[in-house]
Amino acid sequence: MNTTYIGFGSNLGDSVAIFNTAIEHLKAHGQVRVSQLYSSPPMGPQDQPDYFNAVVELITSLSPLALLDQLQALEIEAGRVRLRHWGERTLDLDLLLYADQVIHHERLIVPHVGVLLRDFVLLPLLDLNPNLIVHGHQLAMLDVVKSSTLKPVLAADWAVHAPASST
Numbered sequence: 001m002n003t004t005y006i007g008f009g010s011n012l013g014d015s016v017a018i019f020n021t022a023i024e025h026l027k028a029h030g031q032v033r034v035s036q037l038y039s040s041p042p043m044g045p046q047d048q049p050d051y052f053n054a055v056v057e058l059i060t061s062l063s064p065l066a067l068l069d070q071l072q073a074l075e076i077e078a079g080r081v082r083l084r085h086w087g088e089r090t091l092d093l094d095l096l097l098y099a100d101q102v103i104h105h106e107r108l109i110v111p112h113v114g115v116l117l118r119d120f121v122l123l124p125l126l127d128l129n130p131n132l133i134v135h136g137h138q139l140a141m142l143d144v145v146k147s148s149t150l151k152p153v154l155a156a157d158w159a160v161h162a163p164a165s166s167t
Contacts, residue, residue: 002061004058005125006071006093007092018090123145
């Protein structure tokens with residue numbers, strides 16, 4: 001079994017309901033824990049709504065590419081259409097970490113390329129694992145974490161279908 005971390009993002013539709021549907025599907029592939037829910041401004045074009053963000057820990061036997069296939073199928077099921085780079089979406093799922101593996105594949109890079117740079121990814125990751133180290137960096141000590149002004153909008157029990165984080 002491998003511990004994986006999946007970034008969730010959404011700024012169209014009922015984000016909480018969309019997230020819960022995806023979490024319910026992921027539970028078929030292993031044990032799930034969920035971070036608090038955060039709101040953040042969009043990274044890309046500013047003429048779109050703010051995002052809701054969370055991270056899900058999935059302990060699974062799926063291979064990295066099989067998990068990626070599942071995540072992409074969930075995005076499609078949620079009605080994701082890629083209209084523009086960093087544009088609005090109903091569901092964006094990113095495989096952030098897969099055990100301690102470093103993966104460079106034409107379809108997948110793990111750790112996710114932006115994991116050390118984005119507070120809307122780091123804060124939910126730290127909800128689930130406050131001592132997490134990626135590429136030799138203790139996440140809690142990164143400047144982007146220390147200077148973040150993001151606050152959770154909902155505690156970890158927002159995910160009605162998944163058990164709350166133990167932190």
